[in-house]
Amino acid sequence: MATQRPVLLNITVPFCVNPCGWRPGCPIIPGWNSGRQTAYMEAVGREIEANASQFSDVQITAVRFGGGVASNVGEHISHTMRLVRRLYDVADDAQITMRSSISNISGANLPWFKRAGIQRFDFEMMSLNQADFSLLNRNDAWADFVVMCDYLLKTHRNELLGLILSWGHGARDGNDAASIANFRKSVVEAATTHASHIRLLEYQGAEPLSVGAELKAESASLSREAPKNLLPAASAEVKAEQLELARKVFVAQGFSEYLPLHFGRGSFAEDRYAAAKAAGSEIIGFGLGAQTRFDEVLSINTSDLASYLAHAEDFSKITAAVQRI
Numbered sequence: 635m636a637t638q639r640p641v642l643l644n645i646t647v648p649f650c651v652n653p654c655g656w657r658p659g660c661p662i663i664p665g666w667n668s669g670r671q672t673a674y675m676e677a678v679g680r681e682i683e684a685n686a687s688q689f690s691d692v693q694i695t696a697v698r699f700g701g702g703v704a705s706n707v708g709e710h711i712s713h714t715m716r717l718v719r720r721l722y723d724v725a726d727d728a729q730i731t732m733r734s735s736i737s738n739i740s741g742a743n744l745p746w747f748k749r750a751g752i753q754r755f756d757f758e759m760m761s762l763n764q765a766d767f768s769l770l771n772r773n774d775a776w777a778d779f780v781v782m783c784d785y786l787l788k789t790h791r792n793e794l795l796g797l798i799l800s801w802g803h804g805a806r807d808g809n810d811a812a813s814i815a816n817f818r819k820s821v822v823e824a825a826t827t828h829a830s831h832i833r834l835l836e837y838q839g840a841e842p843l844s845v846g847a848e849l850k851a852e853s854a855s856l857s858r859e860a861p862k863n864l865l866p867a868a869s870a871e872v873k874a875e876q877l878e879l880a881r882k883v884f885v886a887q888g889f890s891e892y893l894p895l896h897f898g899r900g901s902f903a904e905d906r907y908a909a910a911k912a913a914g915s916e917i918i919g920f921g922l923g924a925q926t927r928f929d930e931v932l933s934i935n936t937s938d939l940a941s942y943l944a945h946a947e948d949f950s951k952i953t954a955a956v957q958r959i
Contacts, residue, residue, distance in 0.1 A: 699730075
């Protein structure tokens, strides 16, 4: 039997109930609409199935559900992984990571994620300091902050737990000292949880959301439900100080920086998807705005939701760009 080519699989799940408006990445679908989520994940399934024959010579070594808050779609994650395993060669030890919101992981839906084989939850806390939390984290309820920090994060000892934290943001009043002090509280709190992996995500300042035309009005309406993001981007000097501080705090608590801004501790801490991607691994991408890097060609899916839902199984109709790399 011929040796299978190792590849990564990225499945874009671009849902975010209250988008923050500053995260880099693919288009975001705002609001909560279970019918839209179902239609989208069914379209992803059609794309996965339609392209299976094109990748019969590959083996998937790591999977990532990301792009937005993937845990929002619940049981669709397990359905999708079941389809992937049926149609593709997935390595027995493939690491599966899901970008998550800590407020929608519970005893009710955790079995779905376990059936999907999720081994790493990247919880988008953004900050574990109360002063910045409500301005950076739009998906978790402020009232649940104490429960999240003092109960869930500190009592669940397992290697599933990971955190995504923001860095590079200033203070609302422009006070650099306050900015650094707030950031210090966040990283110290994170380092003393039982998280096995922490990723720092650079804050660039609030920017307009990237959404399809049919969703712009809905996105605008969210401003009545969530506070405006008033945090400025920090100066280069403050950013450098924040990074130095984070590295010192994390190393002191047993973390190592195995990739830039990726910290882990323990035997299962390393994000194998991120490591392989950084090393130039080929990637198959499915979903809205997804990118496939294969055979020295980069193909990018459409970011138009209506077009994707209508034509997900037709490569020629959902491909927005193709280029040699």
